[in-house]
Amino acid sequence: MKILEERIRQEGRIYPGNILKVDGFLNHQIDVGLMDQIGAAFYDVYKDCGITKILTIEASGIAIACSAARIFGVPLLFAKKSQSLNLGNDLYAATVSSFTYKKDYQVIISKRYLNEQDHVLIVDDFLATGNAMLGLIDLCGMAGATVDGIGICIEKGFQDGGKHLREKGFSVTSLAVIDSMTDDGEIVFRS
Amino acid sequence: MKILEERIRQEGRIYPGNILKVDGFLNHQIDVGLMDQIGAAFYDVYKDCGITKILTIEASGIAIACSAARIFGVPLLFAKKSQSLNLGNDLYAATVSSFTYKKDYQVIISKRYLNEQDHVLIVDDFLATGNAMLGLIDLCGMAGATVDGIGICIEKGFQDGGKHLREKGFSVTSLAVIDSMTDDGEIVFRS
Numbered sequence: 001m002k003i004l005e006e007r008i009r010q011e012g013r014i015y016p017g018n019i020l021k022v023d024g025f026l027n028h029q030i031d032v033g034l035m036d037q038i039g040a041a042f043y044d045v046y047k048d049c050g051i052t053k054i055l056t057i058e059a060s061g062i063a064i065a066c067s068a069a070r071i072f073g074v075p076l077l078f079a080k081k082s083q084s085l086n087l088g089n090d091l092y093a094a095t096v097s098s099f100t101y102k103k104d105y106q107v108i109i110s111k112r113y114l115n116e117q118d119h120v121l122i123v124d125d126f127l128a129t130g131n132a133m134l135g136l137i138d139l140c141g142m143a144g145a146t147v148d149g150i151g152i153c154i155e156k157g158f159q160d161g162g163k164h165l166r167e168k169g170f171s172v173t174s175l176a177v178i179d180s181m182t183d184d185g186e187i188v189f190r191s
Numbered sequence: 192m193k194i195l196e197e198r199i200r201q202e203g204r205i206y207p208g209n210i211l212k213v214d215g216f217l218n219h220q221i222d223v224g225l226m227d228q229i230g231a232a233f234y235d236v237y238k239d240c241g242i243t244k245i246l247t248i249e250a251s252g253i254a255i256a257c258s259a260a261r262i263f264g265v266p267l268l269f270a271k272k273s274q275s276l277n278l279g280n281d282l283y284a285a286t287v288s289s290f291t292y293k294k295d296y297q298v299i300i301s302k303r304y305l306n307e308q309d310h311v312l313i314v315d316d317f318l319a320t321g322n323a324m325l326g327l328i329d330l331c332g333m334a335g336a337t338v339d340g341i342g343i344c345i346e347k348g349f350q351d352g353g354k355h356l357r358e359k360g361f362s363v364t365s366l367a368v369i370d371s372m373t374d375d376g377e378i379v380f381r382s
Contacts (some may be wrong), residue, residue, distance in 0.1 A: 029268045029304040032260045059249035059269065066257040069223045077220045078250065113220040 001041055001175035004153065005189050007034065014181055018156065026153060027060035027125050032067070038175060039067030042123065042151040045173050046072075049148040051121045053077055053114065055140070057107060057132055060125040064153060068123050077114060079107040079136060094138035099129045107135040109143075116144030127152040127174060130161025137170070149173060157190050192232055192366035195344065196380050198225065205372055209347065217344060218251035218316050223258070229366060230258030233314065233342040236364045237263075240339040242312045244268055244305065246331070248298060248323055251316040255344060259314050268305060270298040270327060285329035290320045298326040300334075307335030318343040318365060321352025328361075340364060348381050 013021040025031040054076040056065040062078050069076035082093075083105055093108045114120070122136050133150065140147050147170060155162045155174035165172050177190035204212040216222040245267040247256040253269050260267035273284075274296055284299045305311070313327050324341065331338050338361060346353045346365035356363050368381035 023301060024303065025266075028271070028301060029266050030257070030260070031266055032257055035257070036261075059253060059271070062250060062253040063257050063267070066221070066223055066226070066254050069221070070227075075216075075220050075222055076254070080219070080250070110214060110219060112215065 001038070003034070003037060004176045007031075008154065008176060008178075009187060012187065014183060014185055014187070016183055018158070018181065020154070020156075020178070020181065020187075022125075022154065027063075030063045032063070035063050035067040036071075038064055038151075038153060039069075039071045041175055042068050042121065042149075042173060043071045045171075046121050046149045046151070049121070050119045051148060052118045053120050053145075055079065055109075055114070055120050055122045055136055056124055057081070057136060061123055064123050064125060064151075068121065068151065072121070075113075077109060079109050079139060082106045082108055092139045092142040094135040094142070096131050096135040099131060107132070107139060109139050111143070114140065114143035114145050118143065118145035119148045120145050121149045121151055122147060123151040125153050126156065127154070127161045127165075127172070128156040128159045130159075130165055133161065133165065151175075154178065192229070194225070194228060195367045198222075199345065199367060199369075200378060203378065205374060205376055205378070207374055209349070209372065211345070211347075211369070211372060211378075213316075213345070218254075221254045223254070226254050226258040227262075229255055229342075229344060230260075230262045232366055233259050233312065233340075233364060234262045236362075237312050237340045237342070240312070241310045242339060243309045244311050244336075246270065246300075246305070246311050246313045246327055247315055248272070248327060252314055255314050255316060255342075259312065259342065263312070266304075268300060270300050270330060273297045273299055283330045283333040285326040285333070287322050287326040290322060298323070298330060300330050302334070305331065305334035305336050309334065309336035310339045311336050312340045312342055313338060314342040316344050317347065318345070318352045318356075318363070319347040319350040321350075321356055324352065324356065342366075345369065 065076040152174040256267040343365040348368040
């Protein structure tokens with residue numbers, strides 16, 4: 001998606017450790033017009049899949065999921081993060097190992113809002129190791145829901161998350177895939 | 192806002208301790224069409240204030256802020272919650288005492304995205320004690336930004352947050368104000 005790549009080049013800031021900050025338009029301050037273009041791009045790919053729900057994870061995925069949910073005309077559901085293991089029995093919970101923060105946490109959703117009738121498009125801002133995404137896929141599995149697609153804004157193509165998900169047979173649509181980036185600010189997008 | 196009151200009556204669940212769950216349409220599963228109606232209601236009140244930014248707090252406020260930001264045609268900014276006190280110097284941070292969780296946390300925003308030129312509409316899903324809202328107002332004060340209004344979906348009118356904010360001179364627009372609710376499910380809205 002050309003417009004997203006351009007925004008990343010113009011406004012992204014790279015920090016040591018392959019950290020890319022895009023908090024001016026994607027995940028802190030948010031350009032809602034760009035979110036709507038992102039939602040439309042996902043709709044182009046998955047509009048014939050009978051999507052019934054957009055699933056994401058708090059907090060950075062929610063704005064993207066709002067725009068996607070609007071154009072698909074379905075509700076969005078965001079999984080919450082919890083460090084508690086004592087969550088009650090009306091929830092589905094999956095464990096995620098955070099690469100960034102070097103600790104485990106739970107992703108949880110209410111059993112009320114996802115079931116075996118659901119066809120799910122999962123969306124998120126970044127895909128790197130894919131650990132959080134695997135947690136969301138686990139939640140869909142617990143509910144018996146079908147994951148019809150995974151829509152990502154920025155995939156770090158030099159990490160293995162996207163590759164592993166595609167090998168497992170998931171349809172992953174990443175609007176910008178970064179093959180490499182250097183500490184002095186050079187970003188190479190996959191064409 | 193009649194449609195919001197009706198949804199609360201139809202789908203809200205009351206738990207002991209004056210807890211109202213509206214996670215079927217507002218803050219877990221989200222009805223984006225309703226969010227757009229909520230955004231439009233805030234626009235009606237604050238459209239002539241020269242709003243330059245919609246501010247909220249992760250995670251439940253983000254969907255509401257997306258709809259508000261779209262209709263106002265401005266960016267949204269969501270404050271992040273952190274338990275760390277070691278946050279770096281490119282951030283504004285305010286301390287919030289959580290009534291629900293009985294502990295303090297920090298709300299933080301990047302200094303890049305709020306300044307003395309900004310006219311801010313703060314939005315959130317709930318207003319009860321108002322502690323989180325005071326944290327967001329503090330952040331605006333640190334940035335020198337003007338808080339032109341506070342847009343709330345559900346105000347718990349039997350707690351003091353809204354009263355205190357109005358006494359301080361803030362314009363608070365709550366689309367549904369609950370004057371009382373009982374454990375057996377009765378909800379009395381302020382007319």
